Amino acid sequence: MTGALATDLYELNMAASYLRREMVGPATFSLFVRNLPPGRGFLVASGLEDCLAFLERFCFDEDELAWLGGTLGFDQPALDAFRRLRFTGEVWAVPEGRVVFAGEPLLEVTAPIAEAQLVETVLLNQVTFHTAVASKAARCRISAGGADLVDFAFRRTHGVDAAMAVARASAIVGFVATSNVEAARRFGLRAAGTMAHSFIEAFGDERAAFRAFAEDYPDRCTFLVDTYDTLGGVRAAIDVIRQLGLRDQLGVRLDSGDLGALAVQTRRLLDQAGLGEVRIFASGSLDEFVIAELIARAAPIDAYGIGTKMGVSADAPYLDSAYKLVAYGDRPVLKLSPEKATAPGAKQVFRAPDAHRELVGLREEPAPEGHEPLLVPVMAGGRRTRPAEGVEAARARFQADLAWLPDRARAIHDPRPVPVAFSERAERLREQAREDVARRVATTR
């Protein structure tokens, strides 16, 4: 449960100052990714459900208020104002599972400015992390072609909660299962897993270990074969499968060495033994690059367990995300900092079916002919406007967007995103706001 103190101190400072001055005009903040990391041709929007759950519960409890007063020195009027605070605003967002690009708002909050400011840290945190991981997992999904993918990331994610988010994000982009039992329970995913090297070592003998496992789990026998010598392990698995007459859901797992060469040799041994139905499962330091290479070498691998590199999005562990004030009261707002300048006004993303160009326009402008608006209202008056959804809906959206995504953006090596342009009206507003700000700055100096 994420409480209201899950925030940066400056959010509290600013919120108290706003409340003290009765600055309660509606502010719109826009959450977007400024630039894609190198090696990314698209992003998969994710993290919205956790944001909405956080906003619905947002409030300060008495322990938190006492600490803010006692330790941080907030005065009684500030504490009283915090005590009354709930999130009462509206949220527009790109639904989870949709493909998006740099510069496109993923989420926009409109609320009295103190509320909208206080939730910045958690919203940025959630959307950035979930989207980064979903995008990495999507690339793995693309590179693996028809093979099944299983989330193996739990042991090296950035904490236990991160592991839950990773299982969910990978499920959204089409992973068929996760090793993470709690995530399987929480999100209704399929749990998968068999044995570790320690199991073989504890029995001291591969055949004894495989037989014990087959006795206990005859319906999920994937034998880990590389504890001592991979092909010897495959032969042991073949012996046990034959001796026990095993039939269903059989597999062997390769976890070290040259996976491509070993898969070919393993397939040959299995086929020679008449075990064409036994699947080959590969794991160990996999990512989209390694899988693409294995597939280019025609390695006969049926399923991959993908762990660490997906779970921490190893080559791009964060996104250049921002949560920027774009309107306050009736005034569009922007900042001029070099390389971090922002664009004013509540926005909308318009998607063309031909995928040649995306358009970022103002929310109030009509969609150009044939274009689909990506942001939809998801919260009003601090309450969801649609019920919480499971992984399935997001997965369906990702499937549909993946079919739309052009090859150049899907590419594993040197991808090129769909270009994003500003609409004429958005451009015009930016120019006006820039002039207004420049004038205002000049007159106050």
Added chain:
Amino acid sequence: MTGALATDLYELNMAASYLRREMVGPATFSLFVRNLPPGRGFLVASGLEDCLAFLERFCFDEDELAWLGGTLGFDQPALDAFRRLRFTGEVWAVPEGRVVFAGEPLLEVTAPIAEAQLVETVLLNQVTFHTAVASKAARCRISAGGADLVDFAFRRTHGVDAAMAVARASAIVGFVATSNVEAARRFGLRAAGTMAHSFIEAFGDERAAFRAFAEDYPDRCTFLVDTYDTLGGVRAAIDVIRQLGLRDQLGVRLDSGDLGALAVQTRRLLDQAGLGEVRIFASGSLDEFVIAELIARAAPIDAYGIGTKMGVSADAPYLDSAYKLVAYGDRPVLKLSPEKATAPGAKQVFRAPDAHRELVGLREEPAPEGHEPLLVPVMAGGRRTRPAEGVEAARARFQADLAWLPDRARAIHDPRPVPVAFSERAERLREQAREDVARRVATTR
């Protein structure tokens, strides 16, 4: 609260098989980092407190058991065995804050094998993540020389819980404060933070925003000066400081542009205004490399806010960690997989004061003359042998080890770790175990 289902499915499969066969002999698992990531000359042990808290609480609740039976199909004997399970083992570990190297056990668990196996996922997860971040933060601390460092990572860590761990890890290595309010409350850290660009934009006028802030927080006035034009912002801050006669804890924050050049110009403006006591605070995409360059350019920066790149350990977001069975019953154990071979037996790390070479030996062997053993007993019979400790103790250990750490391992560019060797007895045990295993594998084929 991390429950017993926070684990990989294979741990449950294996544990149930062990319990069914009454395989309750003590197993020792060793948790270590196989290789340092490129660009790391040392690691800072971290994550132990969360591991011990998890182990002390470890149990399955009835909801979890019902789900394991109903959805995953574990049978009644397995569920009954799980219901009775607690962690009853012993743990030796390197205390948090100590400097360690690749190949050195950070933590060793000895317990009935099912218990020791089930906790693998969470222990690996916690130690890997906390240690990776503490090590990155330590490099930032080293590069910043005498400047103060503040944790600004919350908005881009891998979730909210990760942000708490990052605040704690950075405090262990000497960061003086965190922007993360909940972490400050939870771990007794100093919270720091002032204002965002949105604050200036909401007022529409830098001077008005600075004046409002100074009115509300006269004791923590760090003015963010780059919303429109950095040096113009500095002049506005100077005007407000003079007009209001501000005196205490004054600063300006630079968040964009060429921080080195801007710091020089800012310092000059402040000094010309007789405001030599106003500190310059820098933020924005900082890490140890950027800070080292700023310091090499003699940028007059008094404090740095370090966020994302530290909080996700951007250049090394994971460690090549492992949790390996090294003994079961009275038998040393190892695996032979290429490049992942393990070394048998419960171990100890012996540190020489001259820092020329570390020795990994067996736990049972005496420390060589003048050497300090790094692993200490922290849990016995499933209970801590020493009270839970705060950040201070770990911070003191890091300070002491940092004074010991040779320059080549501390280097920001191309660091070289202290070499680690195996003791004669550890080598001998490895050779014996390797021969035993080879013989056993040969006879079962």
